[in-house]
Amino acid sequence: MTDEPGQAERALYLAVVRGGGRLCPEHLAPADRPAFAALVARGLLTTTPTGWTAASPRALGDRLGSELRSRATRLLQHAERLPDALAPLALAYDAVRRPHGPDGDAVHLDGNADIRQHISELVSECQEEVLAAQPGPRPVDGLRMALAQDLSLLRRGCSLRTLYQPAALVDHTVQRQVALRTRQGARVRLLAEPYERLLVFDRKAAVIPAAEDRSRATVLTDPAVVAHLVAHFERDWARATPADHHLDPPHPTTVRVGRLLARGLTQRAVATRLGLSERTVAAHISRLRDRHGARTLFHLGWRLRGERRD
Known part of the structure; x- marks a missing residue:
């Protein structure tokens, strides 16, 4: 059984809750009996003198959370002990290991x-x-x-x-x-x-x-x-x-500059389109060249166009 209720269990539990939180087993369809048994095993349905009633999922969550934390603690402790436990085997391996090939190096x-x-x-x-x-x-x-x-x-x-x-x-x-x-x-x-x-x-x-x-x-x-x-x-x-x-993600303006360059616009045209100075656009182009490893503006435009096609 997994830690979390499956789809059939969830559907049956929700049906019980919507029906007032009570369930008579004799009213169950045969197809629902496995989900019913699983809900009982999890503690999400508890017995009453007249049938079964829905229990709080929070209690299940608290219990499973505590069990998972305990399991995680045990695994971490085991992980800490494992290198020491394997140390004798590692020493024996190192003692006979031959790191060199037939030619010695x-x-x-x-x-x-x-x-x-x-x-x-x-x-x-x-x-x-x-x-x-x-x-x-x-x-x-x-x-x-x-x-x-x-x-x-x-x-x-x-x-x-x-x-x-x-x-x-x-x-x-x-x-x-x-x-x-x-x-x-x-x-x-x-x-x-x-x-x-x-x-x-x-x-x-x-x-x-x-x-x-x-x-x-x-x-x-x-x-x-x-x-x-x-x-x-x-x-x-x-x-x-x-x-x-x-x-880190590039600045939005750098992205816009790149898109316009990929469309074939010149540095001056990009500056005009975005309302920026050519000096500012040049700084964004420099960042793009570094990011894409481009040697020239033409090389950068070619790489950006390739990126758009991808």
Whole structure:
């Protein structure tokens, strides 16, 4: 039985209430008997010398609420104890784990499932920081799947720095997913130029694609190689811009400016249409260029028109 009454139970309970709050079981249709039994089991119908009467749902809500809070407390306590309970197994795993491949400095992963599993292990074992360079569009489903693990990483004090390309944050669902992480301390920057996908864990292990379709990956642990990849990431990070304003909705005037640009109006025509100075419109256009990663006004108009078609 679920915590809440089902549709049939609700319908029968409402019928009883509308009928004065009393029910004679012999008047029940056979199809209503399962719902009747469920209402009795929940305590929403109580017996009287002459039949059954409706009981207050508030009492049920208070009782179930108390039970759910107790259950949640037990689950939280179990979650707190679980790492210690698994610690001996983790130590045994670490003692026999072979992080290196046959060539002594790499592990080759084949298939998305294998890649996700290995990355999940690296995130779980991370103690200090994760560096992530994520070019191209971000799949929302993947972000949702990784959310719990990313938040756990941040809550245990690790840092998370991620590079995106501006186009990745055009999707509002992606923006919300990224914002859930930045509110917990993750840092995000945008770089409007090509770069390669890269994940680095504690500056000890780096994951890079090993196939164009990203169906294969390689885990590198050679200190010199990892340090070289970290240096590339830090170089790109220094050139990138903070993504804070991308995670907030644009100003309504900025949105209106964008819509007029997408229709092909010039900066001067937009200013005239909205009754603004060209300088003010230029400021809104600058924000739009940052948000969309556009290099020129023509590039911005092209991207905005593409967004309207989507």
